[in-house]
Amino acid sequence: MEITENIQAVDLKQLIEAKQITKLREIFEDHNVVDMSELVGELEPQEALFLFKTLKKDQTSEIFAYLPHDKQETLIQLFTGPQIQEMLDALYDDDILEFIEDLPANIVKHVLQSASPKQRVELNRLLSYEENSAGSIMSTNYVVLKEKDTVADALMKIREQGKEAETINYCYITDNRKVLRGVITMRNIVLSSLNEEISELMDSDLVMVKTDDDQEDVAKLFEKYDLTVIPVVNNDSCLVGIVTVDDIIDVIHEEATEDIHKMNAIAPIDKTYLESGVLEMAKSRIVWLLILMISATFTGYIMSGYEEVLAANVTLSIFIPMLMDAAGNAGNQASTMVIRALATGELSAKDMLKIWWKEIRIAAICGTIMGIVNFLRILLFMGETDITISLVVSATVFITVALAKMVGCTLPVVAEKLHLDPAVMAGPLITTLVDAMSLMVYFQLTVHFVL
Amino acid sequence: MEITENIQAVDLKQLIEAKQITKLREIFEDHNVVDMSELVGELEPQEALFLFKTLKKDQTSEIFAYLPHDKQETLIQLFTGPQIQEMLDALYDDDILEFIEDLPANIVKHVLQSASPKQRVELNRLLSYEENSAGSIMSTNYVVLKEKDTVADALMKIREQGKEAETINYCYITDNRKVLRGVITMRNIVLSSLNEEISELMDSDLVMVKTDDDQEDVAKLFEKYDLTVIPVVNNDSCLVGIVTVDDIIDVIHEEATEDIHKMNAIAPIDKTYLESGVLEMAKSRIVWLLILMISATFTGYIMSGYEEVLAANVTLSIFIPMLMDAAGNAGNQASTMVIRALATGELSAKDMLKIWWKEIRIAAICGTIMGIVNFLRILLFMGETDITISLVVSATVFITVALAKMVGCTLPVVAEKLHLDPAVMAGPLITTLVDAMSLMVYFQLTVHFVL
Numbered sequence: 089m090e091i092t093e094n095i096q097a098v099d100l101k102q103l104i105e106a107k108q109i110t111k112l113r114e115i116f117e118d119h120n121v122v123d124m125s126e127l128v129g130e131l132e133p134q135e136a137l138f139l140f141k142t143l144k145k146d147q148t149s150e151i152f153a154y155l156p157h158d159k160q161e162t163l164i165q166l167f168t169g170p171q172i173q174e175m176l177d178a179l180y181d182d183d184i185l186e187f188i189e190d191l192p193a194n195i196v197k198h199v200l201q202s203a204s205p206k207q208r209v210e211l212n213r214l215l216s217y218e219e220n221s222a223g224s225i226m227s228t229n230y231v232v233l234k235e236k237d238t239v240a241d242a243l244m245k246i247r248e249q250g251k252e253a254e255t256i257n258y259c260y261i262t263d264n265r266k267v268l269r270g271v272i273t274m275r276n277i278v279l280s281s282l283n284e285e286i287s288e289l290m291d292s293d294l295v296m297v298k299t300d301d302d303q304e305d306v307a308k309l310f311e312k313y314d315l316t317v318i319p320v321v322n323n324d325s326c327l328v329g330i331v332t333v334d335d336i337i338d339v340i341h342e343e344a345t346e347d348i349h350k351m352n353a354i355a356p357i358d359k360t361y362l363e364s365g366v367l368e369m370a371k372s373r374i375v376w377l378l379i380l381m382i383s384a385t386f387t388g389y390i391m392s393g394y395e396e397v398l399a400a401n402v403t404l405s406i407f408i409p410m411l412m413d414a415a416g417n418a419g420n421q422a423s424t425m426v427i428r429a430l431a432t433g434e435l436s437a438k439d440m441l442k443i444w445w446k447e448i449r450i451a452a453i454c455g456t457i458m459g460i461v462n463f464l465r466i467l468l469f470m471g472e473t474d475i476t477i478s479l480v481v482s483a484t485v486f487i488t489v490a491l492a493k494m495v496g497c498t499l500p501v502v503a504e505k506l507h508l509d510p511a512v513m514a515g516p517l518i519t520t521l522v523d524a525m526s527l528m529v530y531f532q533l534t535v536h537f538v539l
Numbered sequence: 540m541e542i543t544e545n546i547q548a549v550d551l552k553q554l555i556e557a558k559q560i561t562k563l564r565e566i567f568e569d570h571n572v573v574d575m576s577e578l579v580g581e582l583e584p585q586e587a588l589f590l591f592k593t594l595k596k597d598q599t600s601e602i603f604a605y606l607p608h609d610k611q612e613t614l615i616q617l618f619t620g621p622q623i624q625e626m627l628d629a630l631y632d633d634d635i636l637e638f639i640e641d642l643p644a645n646i647v648k649h650v651l652q653s654a655s656p657k658q659r660v661e662l663n664r665l666l667s668y669e670e671n672s673a674g675s676i677m678s679t680n681y682v683v684l685k686e687k688d689t690v691a692d693a694l695m696k697i698r699e700q701g702k703e704a705e706t707i708n709y710c711y712i713t714d715n716r717k718v719l720r721g722v723i724t725m726r727n728i729v730l731s732s733l734n735e736e737i738s739e740l741m742d743s744d745l746v747m748v749k750t751d752d753d754q755e756d757v758a759k760l761f762e763k764y765d766l767t768v769i770p771v772v773n774n775d776s777c778l779v780g781i782v783t784v785d786d787i788i789d790v791i792h793e794e795a796t797e798d799i800h801k802m803n804a805i806a807p808i809d810k811t812y813l814e815s816g817v818l819e820m821a822k823s824r825i826v827w828l829l830i831l832m833i834s835a836t837f838t839g840y841i842m843s844g845y846e847e848v849l850a851a852n853v854t855l856s857i858f859i860p861m862l863m864d865a866a867g868n869a870g871n872q873a874s875t876m877v878i879r880a881l882a883t884g885e886l887s888a889k890d891m892l893k894i895w896w897k898e899i900r901i902a903a904i905c906g907t908i909m910g911i912v913n914f915l916r917i918l919l920f921m922g923e924t925d926i927t928i929s930l931v932v933s934a935t936v937f938i939t940v941a942l943a944k945m946v947g948c949t950l951p952v953v954a955e956k957l958h959l960d961p962a963v964m965a966g967p968l969i970t971t972l973v974d975a976m977s978l979m980v981y982f983q984l985t986v987h988f989v990l
Contacts, residue, residue: 120744122764246729256726257708274725275707278697293571311792313573314785316767333784334765337791341762344795345879348802352875361880362890366897370904373872377905377940378912380868384861385920391857392921399853406842409974410835412860416867417831417967421824424803428796429812439813446817453821454828461829469836470843489828516868523860 095119097130104135109142116143116151125154133162140171149178157190157363164195172202180254182227182335185214189224222306223299225339226320226329231259235269235287239280242272254332258317261290266326268296268319296321299328306331307339308433347431351424351514376516383520390524394531397539403473404534407481408527414462415488415526416519418454422447422496423518427510430500437504443497451493459486480533488526495522546570548581555586560593567594567602576605584613591622600629608641608814615646623653631705633678633786636665640675641809673757674750676790677771677780682710686720686738690731693723705783709768712741717777719747719770747772750779757782758790759884798882802875802965827967834971838978845982848990854924855985858932859978865913866939866977867970869905873898873947874969878961881951888956894948902944910937931984939977946973 095115103112116124128136128151140148140163152160152175164172176184176199188196188211200208210228217223231249233242242259250256259277261270270290280289296319297306309318310333320329346356349372357364357372364372391398398405426443429435435443463482466473496518500510546566554563567575579587579602591599591614603611603626615623627635627650639647639662651659661679668674682700684693693710701707710728712721721741731740747770748757760769761784771780797807800823808815808823815823842849849856877894880886886894914933917924947969951961 118744120746120764243729250726250730256729274729275701278694278707278725278729279701293569295571311788313571316784333767333788337762337784337788340788340791340795341883344791344799345883348795348799348875348879351799352802352871354872354875360885361876361897362885362893366900366904369876369897370901373869373901374905374908377865377868377872377909381861381865381909381913381936382916384864385916387860387864388857388921391860395853395857398856399850402846402850402853405849405856405859406839406846408856408859409838409842409863409978410832412863413835413838413967413970413974414828414832416970417828418824420803420967421805421828424799424805425812425820428799432792432796434811434813442813446812446820449817450821450824453817454825457825458828458832462832465833465836470839485832516864516871519864519867523864527860 095127097127100127100131100139101135104131104138107138112139112142113144116147121147121150122154125151129155129159133166136163137166140167145174146178149175153179153183153187157187160187161191161195164191164199169202172199173204176203176207180227180229181210181214182225182254182332184211185224188215189219217299220303221299222297222301222303222320222331223329225303225306225335226299226331227254228329229254230330231256232327233259233261233272233286235261235263235285235290237286238282239277239284239286239289240282242277242286243282246274246277254330255317258330260319260327260330261286262327265324268294268321268325268327270294271319294319297331298323303339304343307336307343310336311340312433343431347427347511350509350511351427352516380516380520384523387520387524387527390527390531394535397531397534400539401477401534403477404530404538406470407477407484408530410462411481411484411488411526411530412519412523414458414485415492415522418451418458418489419492419496419518419522420514422450422493423500423514424496426497426500427514430504430510435501437501440498440501443501444494447493447497451490454493455486455490458489459483474538476538480530480537484526484530484533487529488522491525491529492518492522495525546578548578551578551582551590552586555582555589558589563590563593564595567598572598572601573605576602580606580610584617587614588617591618596625597629600626604630604634604638608638611638612642612646615642615650618653620653623650624655627654627658631678631680632661632665633676633705633783635662636675639666640670668750671754672750673748673752673754673771673782674780676754676757676786677750677782678705679780680705681781682707683778684710684712684723684737686712686714686736686741688737689733690728690735690737690740691733693728693737694733697725697728705781706768709781711770711778711781712737713778716775719745719772719776719778721745722770745770748782749774754790755794758787758794761787763884794882798878798962801960801962802878803967831967831971835974838971838975841975841978841982845986848982848985851990852928852985854928855981855989857921858928858935859981861913862932862935862939862977862981863970863974865909865936866943866973869902869909869940870943870947870969870973871965873901873944874951874965875947877948877951878965881955881961886952888952891949891952894952895945898944898948902941905944906937906941909940910934925989927989931981931988935977935981935984938980939973942976942980943969943973946976 128139188199200211203211229252231246231253233245246256246259257274259272260268263269270292271294272286272290276289295309295313299320299322306318316333318331319327320331322328349356354372357368426435459482462485463478466478466481503510579590639650651662654662680703682697682704684696697707697710708725710723711719712723714720721743722745723737723741727740746760746764750771750773757769767784769782770778771782773779800807805823808819877886910933913936914929917929917932954961
């Protein structure tokens with residue numbers, strides 16, 4: 089159930105036109121910031137600018153954080169230095185980072201110049217972490233406690249630091265050198281008596297990550313341990329940030345999208361479908377299309393080698409498209425299941441034997457059924473076909489479906505062993521390989537039994 | 540960084556053998572429950588049973604919740620009625636539900652009989668929600684406040700209800716008829732003064748879902764609004780549960796896996812790769828393999844129609860595998876990108892024109908490059924080929940790559956419009972369609988220009 093169904097961008101436009109400041113403030117006060125941000129995204133830059141001058145700073149900052157990247161870019165160029173600084177003050181570091189990272193270099197400079205000196209140093213440090221690392225998605229706004237604090241001290245500190253912090257549900261305990269010692273939940277604090285000491289209550293066996301850990305690995309820890317926050321430490325085990333679950337959900341989504349694209353021969357692009365330019369998208373697709381087309385030269389060679397066989401019996405070529413597709417689909421299914429299970433961490437390279445044993449049996453079942461149904465299909469729909477050819481085609485279906493399943497389940501694991509991305513060993517590449525295999529099997533059987 | 544690298548299942552086995560109860564309790568106290576659960580999963584049932592008798596109830600329950608389904612099933616059958624009841628008491632409803640749902644009916648009955656009468660009613664109600672609905676993944680353990688409560692009252696209630704609640708970070712405000720009126724965060728409570736009234740502090744503009752909403756839609760709301768908890772209401776707007784982000788992460792993962800499988804002609808299976816039986820997996824694959832193979836009869840018909848053309852010039856058939864793969868890959872790329880963007884909510888059926896305009900341009904670019912490179916490829920690797928044939932093959936590449944992109948981007952949107960799952964309009968189906976198209980284009984051009 090979404091809440092703003094009744095308010096439209098056109099209403100906002102009218103109120104802005106009429107400079108109905110009180111009414112506008114009321115509307116934004118009463119509605120969800122994400123929904124309002126969607127409407128602001130539909131306004132003209134000058135209208136949005138008027139809103140940003142009219143509304144409360146903490147509200148405009150949040151609205152800004154939820155705007156699409158291109159709108160952020162347009163608006164930030166219209167902002168004055170003090171306006172930018174006010175906005176940066178009201179945002180969490182990880183949100184600032186998220187929009188800064190996608191801006192052109194000259195605008196980033198403009199934004200950083202408007203930041204307070206302290207914040208500028210902080211932002212520059214965060215910008216220096218490698219893309220897709222834990223450091224690049226972490227927030228530096230969290231509550232820090234000491235082991236000697238009592239629950240009463242802790243509540244006081246939370247009141248002080250809590251307004252700035254991205255979460256107060258988890259508070260972190262560090263020693264004097266900022267080394268992370270433990271974590272305590274707000275629940276634990278609230279349910280304990282005021283004079284208990286934090287050191288007694290805190291959990292010192294905590295799951296943490298390093299700044300240069302890959303965000304995909306961080307996401308796996310969130311899943312495995314059902315976390316909502318994870319602390320990030322540097323090489324000296326000092327606490328330097330936290331990663332929150334809302335950012336991890338974005339990571340999980342991006343990684344799934346990237347895998348799906350890779351599995352279908354599309355090079356990764358950072359932007360979404362609508363945000364990407366035509367040239368950019370063509371580039372992300374053409375590379376694999378060319379590689380696969382040129383590899384198909386190989387199937388061409390195989391076909392040329394059997395030109396006389398084909399010339400002697402043209403009916404043989406009728407079955408080539410079906411054989412290629414059946415083998416491709418069968419191989420594709422096996423590689424898809426193995427790639428996904430490797431990506432979610434269910435399988436690892438050491439499971440090769442288990443996978444083979446499972447796929448051999450599946451291959452036998454699928455191959456047999458496919459072979460028999462194919463024989464019946466030819467009898468039924470292509471009655472005039474020679475019975476020997478029907479048998480050879482059906483045998484080819486059985487053999488290639490089975491072979492394709494084995495190739496499909498093996499290559500992703502080999503890629504994983506070689507520390508390559510298994511997702512590349514998917515559909516298109518498997519299809520090209522398996523096509524060549526099925527042609528060879530088909531022609532060999534033909535030479536022996538038909539001619 | 541994981542913590543238990545130093546402890547192995549074999550250590551546990553020895554300690555259990557030696558009945559080292561104190562040492563075992565210490566180890567489980569000091570280590571993360573998820574890691575320990577992984578080790579318990581490697582023990583024999585009798586060893587695990589000894590542990591479950593030895594350790595604290597709240598600990599064993601958590602360990603149990605993290606065990607794989609098959610281990611849970613084995614253990615639950617070894618538990619006595621009172622043991623089951625103790626464990627059910629210590630678990631949140633949504634965790635109980637998760638393991639009950641996968642048990643065979645007779646064991647579910649055994650578990651429900653061991654539950655307290657009150658809990659049994661509650662579990663039966665939860666079990667009646669449709670699979671994959673918000674009701675089926677919600678928890679009924681949360682903190683409820685009243686509008687007239689002061690912050691001091693609220694803190695008292697949180698202390699009372701907090702031990703049972705799955706989260707205290709969000710507390711929900713209901714009226715006397717249990718109608719949901721608002722939400723307040725723990726942060727807000729802690730940062731306010733004790734005599735303020737909850738009605739003044741609470742946020743009454745909240746995002747909520749209904750019990751029968753689809754879990755995929757619930758996940759989309761979590762993403763859109765950056766939520767960590769969402770309240771679930773019934774048809775009378777009464778609060779009946781909450782869904783927490785850890786369950787949503789599982790949903791996002793499952794949905795991505797399901798989409799990836801569907802896109803590669805694999806019918807959805809509930810279980811993971813290693814958990815699924817061979818017959819089950821063969822079944823999930825064979826249906827689409829057969830459908831696609833039988834559809835390939837169509838390409839066979841097209842080929843038969845041009846048997847004379849093929850007989851007249853056998854060289855023509857050499858290019859068929861490459862043409863089919865190139866078209867299949869190109870169509871696949873377009874359908875993949877559109878399917879994923881539809882799944883993440885970036886695109887909807889009403890974006891058809893935008894998609895066409897984008898894909899037409901991408902198709903023109905990719906088709907042109909592919910056509911030219913193909914011509915050069917034939918010159919380079921297959922020098923003896925007739926120049927007219929090279930030109931016809933290259934023109935076919937251009938036309939079919941472009942057509943395939945258009946078919947690939949259109950069919951998923953059509954499926955979405957017809958309220959079918961766009962993921963089915965992916966690779967394998969697109970390939971079969973596009974194969975037929977490319978053969979027709981190829982033979983038509985051949986008839987006109989080569990013969």
